Amino acid sequence: MEHPTERAVLKMLVAALMVFLGAYVYFVSASVLNVIARKEALAQTATLSSTLSLLERDYYTAGAAVTPSEGERFGLAPVSDTQYVYRPGTIGAARVVSNGI
């Protein structure tokens, strides 16, 4: 003997099941994609970070090799007599109309 509302309830349950199943599949897929993307991103980050650290190593080594005597090799010479300019105030203090100070 079937209850009068059983068919309706069954339909609702089936619909709910479908919705939940769909949601489950969606969230699992999203999670899978997220994990895959994260894995990919982490792998790429690790590779980039490794490459970058080796470049940094080279940079530090090259930077340490730059000395005043290295400068002479490039034809640079120390400035013997530095001249400094003293300019008081700001542009507002300029007596000229234009900003060509």
Add this chain to the structure above:
Amino acid sequence: MRSKLILRARILSGAFIFVAALLMAKLYFVQVINGEQYQNEAKEQYLVSARNQVNDRGGIFFTKRDGSLGDAAVMQTGWRVTVIPKDIGDPEEVFSELSAETTIDRDRFFERVAKMSERNEEIAYRVSDTAAAAIRAKDIPGLGLVRDKWRYYPGGELAAHVIGFVGFQGDKRVGVYGLEQLFETTLVRNSSGLYVNPFAEIFTNIGGVLASDPKEYEGNLITTIEPTVETRLEDTLDGIMEAYRSKFVGGIIMDPKTGAIRAMGIRPAFDLNTYNLVSDSSIYSNSLVEGIYEMGSIMKPLTVAAGIDAGAIVPSTTYEDRGCIKKSGETICNYDHKARGRVSMQEVLNQSLNLGASFAVDTMGHDVFASYVRRFGLGERTGVDLPSEAIGSIRALDGRSDRDFASAGFGQAISMSAIAMTRALASLANGGVLPSPHVTSAIRLESGIVRTVAPEPGRRVLKEETAQTVTNMLVKTFDDALLGGVLKQEHYSIAAKTGTAQIAIPEGGGYYTDRYLHSFFGYFPAHDPKFIVFLFTLEPKGVEFASASLARPFADIAKFLINYYEIPPDR
């Protein structure tokens, strides 16, 4: 009957659905969450032992002059090469093929291959991706490649004592020195990072943003160390070490206003990537923070500052200098035992007169002097964010010995760490306020948000005008007295002072007569200082005074910093 059948069918369907859901969940964990691990097991039939397994770890960064970051400590990825000895053909041929692509330890290779076992044996570590690809292409039977990860320090020796390294504590890999040790909680990573509960991640990120102490959250350290300045400091220390064959040399470059340490170096040093090759482990200690020393005459500016601040003396105050005096039954002399007659406090700094410092202490009173020494923080930790900071020893000031007070006035009988002395001297450059020395400026959380680490605000220890007066005195000392004034910079005012201290015999009974500690400090531009530089060297050979050993290295560093940071002239 029919309804019973329907019920049974439903129960059965429910059971099927439940089991299917369970299987799907299991499949998800097997294929997605742990997929990589199973893949490794299946492909290589080899897993790295727990002891050799290195987890990810947060990075440590230098801050360059323009604010960009440079790697100080990172995780490096590569490969391990393994062989199954039984499957290897001609070992000699395999060895030469591998050697063409990467460095292989010959002894290790043949020792492992000789085992003739069916188990994987590791023959090379830290192999680069390029070399691994080349090896893989050769398709050598019995050869395998597994992922390898290790902590890498691109700077090698650069700021080694500040950064520290990751080593073993029992079977666990942890930071054991420097920032690696102090910020273990921040740097350590316990998860693989592949699967993260999104809700947990959101709450962790919010927690990290709102937390009063971001150090408790996973992140990366951003330091105040500037790599070019650090390199220059360490080059200078190398020069001092080579010239005077010292026991060790150390230096600190700090912003005296904020306490941000731009460089901190010690020689002898070690390469962080090969720390295990060092025979003497005492080399790992950061003596600038962990050691205490009698600093000598660089204490005199603090003594004079205390006297001026207390109203006991002024720069023009004079005293009768007799070369040597008796204190508590013992003789105390100037460094050359010579009398100067009537001289001013300015001359006390210019000529570094011990008796002048003793006079200043007596004039202000012992208790007042002791209270200033405590205020300068010479008997306490500075709170610098480096491990194992030593506390200064100023016990001599608890007694009533006139000799101890006189000695303390010129930097003997009391000892302190280099960082504590630098902080105290920085108060002269910072208008009388003690800065808070620090190496870490910020923590970049895993979410990418950067949390600034604010140092404790410093306390005032001198009146602003006292700091100004002593700065003027120190500028005169540098311009006119130090090495006859040859280091004077026409357009830059530099405040500086040397120190040469006798070294106490550890067993007691006085001081060595042939061993000295040389120290030097200076800040510039003197009236709006950007940097304070502190140098010291223990037991230099063939040189008696710090003016001869450290003044020129200091001047070189000062010129470099002025040029590098384009500091405008101040006179």
